[in-house]
Amino acid sequence: MPAAANLERFQAIIRRVLSKGEEESSLVVDIACTIGAEILDGRRVPGDDLNSVELARRFRTSRTPTREALALLEKEGLVEIPPRRRPRVADHSLEEVSEIYRVRAAMLALVAEEAGQRATEEEIAELRDIVTRMEEAAEAGDRDGYYWGNVRFHERFAEASHNRTLQRALDSLVLRSLRFRRLTLANPHRVVRSIADHSRLVTALEDRDARLAAALVTANVLGALRELSSMLEAPAPAIRAAG
Known part of the structure; x- marks a missing residue:
């Protein structure tokens, strides 16, 4: 299966899970789906930094939507946001x-x-x-x-x-x-x-x-x-x- 197809399937699952009746902007959800799919597909491994500045540049937006997207992924156990430290891919014990x-x-x-x-x-x-x-x-x-x-x-x-x-x-x-x-x-x-x-x-x-x-x-x-x-x-x- 092409790598792009795997990402699309992971994105669809994440979008379904995130749509729990909460009102989130489509941009925030789109960013969360993209980053989350890369985590599930192994393109981002546990412990990898998730720099909101770099992500904002990539998605051509401000840092606020990227931070909100990472917060969504934190709730789902894919991302860790330690106090006063950069967000990273979750590394479960x-x-x-x-x-x-x-x-x-x-x-x-x-x-x-x-x-x-x-x-x-x-x-x-x-x-x-x-x-x-x-x-x-x-x-x-x-x-x-x-x-x-x-x-x-x-x-x-x-x-x-x-x-x-x-x-x-x-x-x-x-x-x-x-x-x-x-x-x-x-x-x-x-x-x-x-x-x-x-x-x-x-x-x-x-x-x-x-x-x-x-x-x-x-x-x-x-x-x-x-x-x-x-x-x-x-x-x-x-x-x-x-x-």
């Missing part, structure tokens, strides 16, 4: 990453329970089709195709719960987790396990076994956390090679 994944696992377990009871046959069939396309992408060595299939699966899975409050709560974690999900899915062995986990999850939904579906999705997320923890604890060159 292993403890913070663990908290994100454990909360996400609990939320997705509830999604599974709701979807097991409320998803339509058409929605479950779509999830099965997405898993099939994820498997095809993995077999073809299409890493980006698999990653975006995974993102799409979880979007449609959350929608199948028909619980908008739960979907909004998950949105508060989506940007924090997207960077890490891409890192874990760079591991071919993790991809094989991921496909099997997603296939079993859809089977549980087809059988209307909500309890099993909740257990499977919890195991999947916590398994990804274990994989990610071992990667983050590895020497920096190994992590960069994986990414």
Whole structure:
């Protein structure tokens, strides 16, 4: 997939997450989407400076919109703005990453329970089709195709719960987790396990076994956390090679 297409997809996700009914100027949101997409795509790495003067020059605006855009991204966990220091790309500790994944696992377990009871046959069939396309992408060595299939699966899975409050709560974690999900899915062995986990999850939904579906999705997320923890604890060159 062309690099520009990845950026556009990340921008679309960020725009959706930021549109929570708050009135933000389109310029501020546009800047936030551009910077945020570069962070999620790995073009800006944890700890990188985000100079508001340089950003203002780039976007041909004053420093105020760029500062507001960075503040939006700070709320979503992509940017850190330390007191009396320059903003930078957020660098989450292993403890913070663990908290994100454990909360996400609990939320997705509830999604599974709701979807097991409320998803339509058409929605479950779509999830099965997405898993099939994820498997095809993995077999073809299409890493980006698999990653975006995974993102799409979880979007449609959350929608199948028909619980908008739960979907909004998950949105508060989506940007924090997207960077890490891409890192874990760079591991071919993790991809094989991921496909099997997603296939079993859809089977549980087809059988209307909500309890099993909740257990499977919890195991999947916590398994990804274990994989990610071992990667983050590895020497920096190994992590960069994986990414």
